[in-house]
Amino acid sequence: MEIYLIRHTTPVLEPGLIYGRTDLALHTDFPIELEAVKKKLDIDFDIVYSSPAFRCTELARALSLGFTTDLRLQELDFGEWEGKTWDTVDQIALQQWMDDYVHACVPGGESMMQMHSRVAAFWQELLQSDFKKVAIVTHAGVIRLILSIVRQIALKEVFDIKLAYGEVIRVDGKVPDNL
Structure with missing residues (x-):
């Protein structure tokens, strides 16, 4: 299975904004x-998944009118800190x-371990599917966690993975032996 992890494009935000x-x-x-992202893809996908956030769904809609949102692809819940700096x-x-x-x-939010649990559940379910080519339009945090699973990176090291807005990363979806 070919899986394309796609970070949303640039949002409008003030410096230092907490916006999970x-x-x-x-x-x-x-x-x-959008055109730059499309040039990196040039693929007809069996399915396009998206976080329900507007900054993701707009990109997903441009890739496939029939995209599917999944709550497990949301960014970290920053709880009481959302919208603050x-x-x-x-x-x-x-x-x-x-x-x-x-x-x-995070006060009123979630930990990275909690986020990892929901992202890992999505990932395991995806790997059990019969899709051949998949796009996932989501957030830097979700992509980092998927890469931590695929590349076996410790969670405390995921922020070493730098991701630009509109970045596309291709991974092979292989079902691990321990699934």
Whole structure:
């Protein structure tokens, strides 16, 4: 199975904004970024999955009118921090989260381990399907977690994976022996 992990294009946001689940408009360069993404693909997909966030569904819609949204492809839930900026949240709570973002929950949100569980469930289900060519339009956090599964990267190291807006990464969907 060929799987294309596609990060959404550039959203409109203020510097330092915390926007895991916050819905954002797309930058006015969306048509240009869309064409750049399409040039990287040139594939007819059996299915296109998307996070339900607007910044993902607009790109997914441009790739396939029949795309499917899946809640498990949402970005990390930043809970009480959603829509705030990093410098305005409780700095003690922020430091506690940054010291152990894999296990610590954002106030009112989720931990990376919780997010990993839902993304891994989606991934395992996908690998059991009969699709040959799949596109997944989602967020940097979700892509990092999928890559952590595929490449066996420790969760504490996933932020070492740098992803640009509109980036496309092709992976082979192979069912591991322990599934």
